[in-house]
Amino acid sequence: DSGVTQTPKHLITATGQRVTLRCSPRSGDLSVYWYQQSLDQGLQFLIQYYNGEERAKGNILERFSAQQFPDLHSELNLSSLELGDSALYFCASSVGGGGNTGELFFGEGSRLTVL
Amino acid sequence: GNSVTQMEGPVTLSEEAFLTINCTYTATGYPSLFWYVQYPGEGLQLLLKATKADDKGSNKGFEATYRKETTSFHLEKGSVQVSDSAVYFCALSDLGRALTFGSGTRLQVQP
Numbered sequence: 503d504s505g506v507t508q509t510p511k512h513l514i515t516a517t518g519q520r521v522t523l524r525c526s527p528r529s530g531d532l533s534v535y536w537y538q539q540s541l542d543q544g545l546q547f548l549i550q551y552y553n554g555e556e557r558a559k560g561n562i563l564e565r566f567s568a569q570q571f572p573d574l575h576s577e578l579n580l581s582s583l584e585l586g587d588s589a590l591y592f593c594a595s596s597v598g599g600g601g602n603t604g605e606l607f608f609g610e611g612s613r614l615t616v617l
Numbered sequence: 618g619n620s621v622t623q624m625e626g627p628v629t630l631s632e633e634a635f636l637t638i639n640c641t642y643t644a645t646g647y648p649s650l651f652w653y654v655q656y657p658g659e660g661l662q663l664l665l666k667a668t669k670a671d672d673k674g675s676n677k678g679f680e681a682t683y684r685k686e687t688t689s690f691h692l693e694k695g696s697v698q699v700s701d702s703a704v705y706f707c708a709l710s711d712l713g714r715a716l717t718f719g720s721g722t723r724l725q726v727q728p
Binding site: 544545594608610 | 658659660661662663666706714715716717718719720721
């Protein structure tokens with residue numbers, strides 16, 4: 503158990519809909535990262551938050567947005583969903599945010615299926 | 618930009634065989650290098666890491682040496698077990714940025 507909690511574990515929805523994925527980081531971790539894992543794209547970095555502020559942005563679509571709340575949990579919002587958004591979405595956390603030692607702790611992921 | 622290239626899988630081995638999974642990288646600076654493992658139905662876990670050239674990371678019988686001259690970080694294990702069946706990801710972190718992952722290599726170990 504990494505200590506990172508993601509909900510829901512599975513989600514099935516239709517094209518055009520909007521979903522929210524939730525992540526609670528390990529106790530004491532200030533950074534949260536979101537990754538998308540799909541069969542054809544591998545593991546893609548989406549976005550990082552550190553102590554409530556956006557720290558780094560990767561290949562995140564404009565239809566996607568995220569935020570980190572004062573209690574440090576984070577939400578990833580996916581809107582106007584397309585079939586190609588079907589993937590496993592991972593949240594990871596780490597203690598720091600500026601100098602990344604690479605020790606990321608991953609949740610078990612949220613599997614999104616868009617029909 | 619930064620990138621990580623791993624050998625294609627799946628890699629299928631018999632128990633007690635020797636394992637090598639190749640990983641090469643491209644980075645602008647002097648990255649830290651990592652191997653993560655993903656067991657079925659689980660998230661990724663850090664397996665080992667190396668933060669500078671010639672460092673050797675090791676854990677659970679797995680080893681990888683940071684080779685700056687060949688920009689490589691190959692994963693090795695002398696004798697694999699069925700329980701090592703998983704997907705292995707090579708990754709790098711450069712200048713404190715988020716991890717860049719390779720595409721992953723699935724390892725299947727048969728009894």
